[in-house]
Amino acid sequence: MVERYARSEMKNLWSMEAKYSAWLEVEKALVRGWNRLGLIPDSDCEKICKNAKFDIARIDEIEAVTKHDLIAFTTSVAESLGEESRWVHYGITSSDCIDTAVALQMRDSLKIIIQDLQDLREVIKNRAIEHKYTLMVGRSHGIHGEPITFGLVLAIWYDELRRHLNALESTLEVISVGQLSGAMGNLAHTPMELEELVCKELGLKPAPVSNQVIQRDRYARLMSDLALLASSCEKIAIEVRHLQRTEVYEAEEYFESGQKGSSAMPHKRNPVLSENITGLCRMIRSYALPAMENVALWHERDISHSSVERFILPDSFITTDFMLHRLKGLLEKLVVYPKNMLKNLNLTGGLVFSQRILLELPKQGISREDAYKIVQRNAMKVWGDLQEGKSALNDKGESLYLQYLLADSELVGLIGEEAIRECFEFSYYTKNVDAIFQRVFGNKI
Numbered sequence: 001m002v003e004r005y006a007r008s009e010m011k012n013l014w015s016m017e018a019k020y021s022a023w024l025e026v027e028k029a030l031v032r033g034w035n036r037l038g039l040i041p042d043s044d045c046e047k048i049c050k051n052a053k054f055d056i057a058r059i060d061e062i063e064a065v066t067k068h069d070l071i072a073f074t075t076s077v078a079e080s081l082g083e084e085s086r087w088v089h090y091g092i093t094s095s096d097c098i099d100t101a102v103a104l105q106m107r108d109s110l111k112i113i114i115q116d117l118q119d120l121r122e123v124i125k126n127r128a129i130e131h132k133y134t135l136m137v138g139r140s141h142g143i144h145g146e147p148i149t150f151g152l153v154l155a156i157w158y159d160e161l162r163r164h165l166n167a168l169e170s171t172l173e174v175i176s177v178g179q180l181s182g183a184m185g186n187l188a189h190t191p192m193e194l195e196e197l198v199c200k201e202l203g204l205k206p207a208p209v210s211n212q213v214i215q216r217d218r219y220a221r222l223m224s225d226l227a228l229l230a231s232s233c234e235k236i237a238i239e240v241r242h243l244q245r246t247e248v249y250e251a252e253e254y255f256e257s258g259q260k261g262s263s264a265m266p267h268k269r270n271p272v273l274s275e276n277i278t279g280l281c282r283m284i285r286s287y288a289l290p291a292m293e294n295v296a297l298w299h300e301r302d303i304s305h306s307s308v309e310r311f312i313l314p315d316s317f318i319t320t321d322f323m324l325h326r327l328k329g330l331l332e333k334l335v336v337y338p339k340n341m342l343k344n345l346n347l348t349g350g351l352v353f354s355q356r357i358l359l360e361l362p363k364q365g366i367s368r369e370d371a372y373k374i375v376q377r378n379a380m381k382v383w384g385d386l387q388e389g390k391s392a393l394n395d396k397g398e399s400l401y402l403q404y405l406l407a408d409s410e411l412v413g414l415i416g417e418e419a420i421r422e423c424f425e426f427s428y429y430t431k432n433v434d435a436i437f438q439r440v441f442g443n444k445i
Contacts, residue, residue, distance in 0.1 A: 010321040013109050014314035020054050022101035023073055026202065027088055028052060030097075030180065033197040034090060044084035052088065053080045070094040091189040092180050095301065099214040100178035102313070103204055106222065107176045109317040114168050116324035117229070121161050123331050125441060128154035132433060135426055136250060136341035137352060144348050146355060147429040150251075150336060155440045157236055164229040171225050174218050178204040184300050185211040211300035216291070223291035223312060226284055226320050233327055234281035237274035240334065244271045250341045254333035273330045280323040287312040349382045349392035350399025356423040357405065364414050374411055378404040399424065 012018060028049050035045035054076045063072035071094075078085035089097065132151035137144045180195040181187050187195070192206075199206040207214055243251040253273050255261075261268030290312055294305035345352065354375050361371035382400045386392065393399055405411055405420050412420065 006318045007321055007325060010109060010112055010318050013105055013112075014318065016056055018105065019101070020056065020059065020073060022104045023070075023097055024052060024054060024077065025104065026097050026100045026178075026198070027074075027077065029198045029201045030090070030092060030194075031087055032201065033180075033194045034087065036197060037191065037194055039090075040087045044087055047084045048081060048087060051081055052077050055080075068094075070097060091182065091194075093183040093212060095213045096180045096182070100180070100199070100202065100204065102309075103176060103178050103214065104202060106219075106313065106317075107172065107203070109321075110168060110172050110175065110222070113226070113317065113320055113324065114165065114172065116321055116328070117161060117165050117168065120324055120328045120331070121158055121165065123328050124154050124158045124161070127331060127334070128158060128437070128441075131336060131338075132437060133430055134336065134338045134341060135345055135430070137345040137347075144344075144352055146352050147345060147426055149430060149433060150338075150341065152433065152436065153239070155437060157232075159440050160232050160235075161229075164225070164232060167225045168229070171222050173205075175222050176204050177207045177214060177218070178202060179207045179210045179214055181207075181210050183212060185209070213297070213301045213305075216294040216297070216305055219309070219313075220288070220291040220295050223288045223316060226316055227288035230281035230284035230320065230323070233323060234278050236327065236331075237277040237281070240274040240330065241271045241278070244269075244274075248340075248344065249337065250344060251334055251336045253330060254335055273326060277323055277327055277330070280319055280326075284316060284320055284323065287316045346392055346399065348401075349386060350401030350424060351379055351382055353401065353424050354379050356428065357411075357420070360415050360419060360423060361411075366414065374408065378408055378411075 031040055031045055031048045034040040035042065054073060058076045058079070059069070059072045062075050063069050066072050066075075074089050077088055081088070128151045130151075131154060132149060134150040135147055136150050136153075138146050138148040178195075178199040179185070180190050180198055182189045195206045240251065240253065242248060244253065252269065253271050255269045259269075260266075261270045261272075290308045294308055297305060358368075358371055358375045361374065362368060366374075378401065381404050385400055390400065394403065402420070402424055406417060
């Protein structure tokens with residue numbers, strides 16, 4: 001099912017060919033390690049490293065009898081060699097090969113995800129700079145609050161994804177470990193030097209201690225990090241969906257020529273990409289719980305984790321890769337409507353400036369409680385007028401709220417008409433945008 005969402009680079013890392021190739025890479029590194037320690041003769045090492053190969057169809061045929069995939073694999077490899085095949089898989093157990101190989105797959109896959117995330121953040125940064133001063137209304141509970149800029153919204157996304165990037169880069173180190181510690185992890189049959197040699201060649205670090213498997217808290221941390229990343233990406237997608245609602249219409253997904261939104265209603269332009277991203281993020285989060293449940297294995301290990309990982313590892317990486325790529329494309333082409341943002345900002349007849357007025361009154365010795373009453377009583381009049389369909393602005397461009405405040409003799413007597421008018425300037429709300437951007441982007445802008 002996940003094949004539909006696969007991009008070729010990531011998909012190829014989780015194919016059957018890639019899995020067995022990783023196993024063979026570990027087995028060859030093991031042979032070279034034993035050779036360096038003097039166990040395997042140079043001639044046998046050279047033959048194995050040059051000639052060892054596998055055949056997937058043959059592996060499947062053998063596994064149908066053995067019911068053991070690693071034995072089927074090593075048997076297929078042995079069939080491509082001569083007497084030197086006795087050194088293949090020497091001294092290690094199945095999980096030594098498989099877990100170390102999976103570490104290679106996870107490492108390479110996570111590097112792609114990290115690059116995807118870096119590319120996404122670059123797009124968000126560019127759009128943030130573009131809309132640094134694009135005024136819009138800030139909303140809490142879905143209700144108009146105070147003026148903000150769309151650039152600040154994008155800056156929040158950029159900063160949030162920075163935390164995910166840092167987490168994934170840290171987790172890259174956590175999962176990039178291998179083991180050649182033997183059947184119970186006691187290094188009885190493989191010297192510690194061998195494990196260090198092989199892991200170093202493969203670009204991994206040896207697990208300081210293991211039993212029969214690499215401990216699955218490492219995998220769970222990876223899946224949890226991807227789940228958290230997906231949560232933030234869904235947050236972005238939902239914001240786009242809200243902004244595209246007809247009643248809001250402050251931004252929308254790019255609608256290509258020839259694209260259709262509805263089989264029944266030709267006018268429809270739906271936020272299908274962000275809705276798709278929302279669904280994909282739900283799936284990515286779903287992989288975190290089984291990864292956590294895989295941490296608790298019986299004694300030195302059981303096999304309950306294996307079937308789970310055959311699903312969650314390829315699916316999580318492939319789906320996350322596709323989702324990030326889709327989100328990047330969505331935001332690159334996102335159509336923003338600053339005029340509609342400004343129109344909506346003025347929709348409540350100036351009520352977005354209420355706190356600005358409220359904060360002026362205590363400067364004149366008025367208690368906060370009394371100040372709140374003065375400001376709110378005029379705000380409630382505006383709500384009433386809006387419900388009756390009265391225009392939010394008069395012919396002079398003055399908002400309803402400003403008109404009521406200027407007609408309030410008590411308020412005018414306290415702070416004066418000029419001070420009231422100054423409270424309705426948008427520049428007050430954007431005065432620290434530069435400083436905020438400096439904190440978020442540093443010298444990158």
